Amino acid sequence: MESVIIAGTDGSATALTALRRAASLASALGRQLAVISAFGHASTRQIQLDGESVTIHPEAAAEAVAHEAAELIQREFPGLDVLPLAVQGRPADALVEEAERRVADLIVVGNVRTQGLGRILGSVASDVTHKASCDVYVVHTIQS
Numbered sequence: 016m017e018s019v020i021i022a023g024t025d026g027s028a029t030a031l032t033a034l035r036r037a038a039s040l041a042s043a044l045g046r047q048l049a050v051i052s053a054f055g056h057a058s059t060r061q062i063q064l065d066g067e068s069v070t071i072h073p074e075a076a077a078e079a080v081a082h083e084a085a086e087l088i089q090r091e092f093p094g095l096d097v098l099p100l101a102v103q104g105r106p107a108d109a110l111v112e113e114a115e116r117r118v119a120d121l122i123v124v125g126n127v128r129t130q131g132l133g134r135i136l137g138s139v140a141s142d143v144t145h146k147a148s149c150d151v152y153v154v155h156t157i158q159s
Contacts, residue, residue, distance in 0.1 A: 019047045019098075021114045022123040023106055023139070024084040026052075029125045029156040034084055036154045037123035038092045046120060047096040050088065052081035053109035054101055077101035107142030119149050125156035 022037035024030040034050065041048040054077035078101040085099035102109040114122050124140045144151045 018044075019049050019117045019119045020044070020121045020123060021049050021051060021110055021117070021119045023051045023053065023110050024080060025106070026080045026084065027127075029127050031084065031087070032156040033123055033125035033154040034088055035091070036152070038088045038095055038097070040121070040123065040152070042092050042095050044120075047098060048088065049098045049100055049113065049117060049119070050081050050085045051100050051102050051110055051113055052077040052084070053104055053106040055105075056103065074101050074103070105142075107139045107146065110139070110143055111146045111148075114147060114149055121150045121152055122147050123152045123154060125154050127156060 020037055020041045022034050024034055038048055040046075054073040078099070081099035081101055085097045089095065089097045100113065102113050104112065110122050110124065113119075122143055124143050126140050127138065140151075140153050144153065
């Protein structure tokens with residue numbers, strides 16, 4: 016099995032900052048980069064968008080986010096082996112479980128500031144650092 020670095024994305028600018036750091040590390044170390052987008056257990060649902068009913072498939076949405084991020088990273092790091100994945104579960108759990116499944120060397124996460132109730136429950140970075148069996152790199156993604 017090829018050595019891999021795991022990084023998550025939700026499509027946000029801060030996730031992209033962490034992905035770029037993960038890509039830089041993976042490139043320098045000759046590792047594959049697995050770009051993970053988590054999706055919940057929610058079933059398909061209908062929403063109204065511009066007066067039309069649109070079906071939302073959580074897995075398909077997560078796949079689209081992972082693929083878009085992976086394509087962007089691939090353009091910035093042309094020699095890097097980038098693998099986009101949609102993984103079911105809470106983001107922290109999805110990252111940790113995929114890292115264990117792939118025997119990852121490292122999980123890279125951003126440090127998005129958690130506010131309100133989330134501060135009590137814990138952030139993705141906090142959860143990953145407590146649960147991961149491999150090294151975790153927390154990227155400073157918050158702008159001052």
